[in-house]
Structure formats: C-alpha cells, structure tokens
Amino acid sequence: MTSFRLAMIQLAVTASKADNLKNAFLKIKEAANAGAQIVALPECFNSPYGVDYFPEYAEPVPNGETSRRLSEWSRENKVYLVGGSIPESGENGKLYNTCTIWSPNGDLLGSHRKVHLFDIDIPGKISFQESKVLSSGQHLTTFDTEFCRIGVGICYDLRFAEMAQLYREKGCQLLIYPGAFNMTTGPAHWKLLQQARAIDNQLYVASVSPARVEQAPYVAWGHSLAVNPWGKIITEAEETETIVYADIDLKYLQEIREQIPLTKQRRRDMYEIKEPIITAAAPSVVI
Numbered sequence: 001m002t003s004f005r006l007a008m009i010q011l012a013v014t015a016s017k018a019d020n021l022k023n024a025f026l027k028i029k030e031a032a033n034a035g036a037q038i039v040a041l042p043e044c045f046n047s048p049y050g051v052d053y054f055p056e057y058a059e060p061v062p063n064g065e066t067s068r069r070l071s072e073w074s075r076e077n078k079v080y081l082v083g084g085s086i087p088e089s090g091e092n093g094k095l096y097n098t099c100t101i102w103s104p105n106g107d108l109l110g111s112h113r114k115v116h117l118f119d120i121d122i123p124g125k126i127s128f129q130e131s132k133v134l135s136s137g138q139h140l141t142t143f144d145t146e147f148c149r150i151g152v153g154i155c156y157d158l159r160f161a162e163m164a165q166l167y168r169e170k171g172c173q174l175l176i177y178p179g180a181f182n183m184t185t186g187p188a189h190w191k192l193l194q195q196a197r198a199i200d201n202q203l204y205v206a207s208v209s210p211a212r213v214e215q216a217p218y219v220a221w222g223h224s225l226a227v228n229p230w231g232k233i234i235t236e237a238e239e240t241e242t243i244v245y246a247d248i249d250l251k252y253l254q255e256i257r258e259q260i261p262l263t264k265q266r267r268r269d270m271y272e273i274k275e276p277i278i279t280a281a282a283p284s285v286v287i
C-alpha cells in the first residue's frame with residue numbers, strides 16, 4: 001500500500017486525567033471514522049505539561065491505566081495509535097516523558113522515552129528544566145506498519161537533526177513527533193524545524209501539539225502540522241482543539257528521492273564523523 005491517512009489530534013488538555021482520557025477516546029473514534037489508519041496524540045496528553053505535574057500524573061508503562069486504555073482504543077478502532085506522551089514512572093523511581101505505540105490489535109509496538117530533555121532559558125520569555133524531574137531516554141524508536149517504517153521523537157527531539165538522519169538511514173519514510181512548543185519558540189521555530197527535517201531527509205514529518213489553553217500553566221503553540229518530502233506543509237491546525245489529517249503518499253516520496261538523489265550523492269568520505277567531537281577547539285577533532 002503506497003498511501004495512507006494520518007490523523008493528528010490536537011487535544012485541549014486539562015488538569016483532569018479522567019477528562020483527558022475521555023476526550024482522547026472520543027477523538028480517536030472520530031479520526032478512525034474519518035478513515036485514519038494511523039492516529040497520533042500530542043505530548044503530555046493526559047496531564048498538564050510542567051515539572052510540578054509529572055510526579056503526580058506519572059504511571060507505569062505498559063501496566064498503567066493510560067497504557068491499558070490506549071491498547072483498547074487502538075484495538076477497538078483498528079488503528080495504529082501513537083499515544084502522544086505521558087509522564088512515566090520507570091525503574092528506580094525515575095520519571096520519563098514517554099510515547100507508547102500500539103498496533104491495530106492493541107499490542108504494544110514500542111515505547112519512546114524522550115531522548116533530549118527540554119532545558120532552556122530565554123530571559124524574560126521562558127525558562128523550563130525538564131531535567132529537574134525527568135530522566136532522558138537512551139534509545140531511538142522506530143516501528144513498522146504495512147505502509148512504511150516510522151520513526152518517533154518527542155518535541156525537543158525535533159531540534160536534533162542527527163536523530164532524524166539516523167531514522168532516515170534506518171529506512172523511515174515518516175517521522176512523528178508529539179510535541180508542545182510554546183508561545184516564544186513556537187512561532188519562531190516549530191514549522192521551520194519540521195520543514196528542515198523533511199527536506200534534509202526526504203521524508204514526511206508530522207508533529208502533534210496540544211491545543212492552546214491560555215490559562216494553562218504552560219501555553220502550547222498548537223499548530224499541529226504535517227510536511228511532505230518537498231518541504232511543503234500539507235496540513236496545519238490553528239491553535240484550538242481539532243483533528244487534522246494528512247494523506248501520506250509514498251510514491252510521491254519515492255519520486256522526490258529519485259529526482260534529487262541525496263543518498264547516492266552523500267560524500268561520507270568527507271564528513272563522516274570518525275571520532276567523538278569533544279569541543280570545537282580541541283586539536284583532536286576529526287571530521
């Protein structure tokens with residue numbers, strides 16, 4: 001099958017986990033009825049986004065309530081479900097920001113713990129330190145469908161071009177990032193980063209945000225969107241709660257890869273990194 005429909009559910013997340021789960025359930029059903037074969041939720045869809053909330057809302061994966069529901073919903077609706085992310089209570093009391101991925105039979109296909117934690121400080125605008133309470137994931141995550149291989153990242157992971165490039169090298173044709181950019185970096189970088197990842201790697205990129213809730217402790221930018229391998233935005237939400245759909249065309253992706261054959265032309269002999277780079281000034285840097 002060379003085409004399929006992806007639904008991106010831009011949920012309005014509240015402080016009530018029960019309400020968030022009920023809302024996700026209804027929207028997943030709606031997306032499946034609209035013909036989506038893959039459905040994706042936003043980052044932190046069952047909890048407000050913030051370091052003060054993660055310990056309280058955290059659950060084990062895959063034995064917690066949210067995982068059980070995601071499994072049921074994927075099975076009932078016969079869709080692949082990329083379960084946004086939730087605060088996960090992991091081993092040794094550690095917490096993670098984790099995305100679980102479910103098959104149309106309700107089986108767990110994988111789980112991705114956010115690899116790059118969101119620690120930034122832009123004076124007068126936004127300061128956020130996920131690492132105060134979260135630990136970072138240690139592996140990249142792909143899953144296979146009858147359509148194509150898909151790579152998963154969470155929000156800040158989108159900024160790291162190397163990760164997307166590794167996914168391309170592992171054969172991914174679509175990257176899905178549940179994410180929650182904010183009112184400072186959202187308008188500046190959200191769209192551009194996705195276009196950059198798509199053009200560099202000649203694949204589809206889709207990012208799913210929570211809806212913007214002005215009174216929330218962290219105000220998300222919204223604007224869930226999908227970009228094609230040409231870098232064109234093929235669907236984009238506004239800031240409010242909604243579902244947007246992207247029809248993914250793998251024949252088109254193949255055409256772009258043939259027309260501009262980057263993989264064949266890559267000069268690995270010139271810029272493959274042969275030794276770890278310690279600092280930019282270190283004399284032993286070999287590129």
Ligand SMILES: NC(=O)CCC(=O)C(=O)O
Pocket residue numbers: 043117118154155156157159179180181182185186189
């Ligand atoms: N939740 C996040 O990782 C936010 C990332 C973000 O806003 C950014 O600018 O990067």
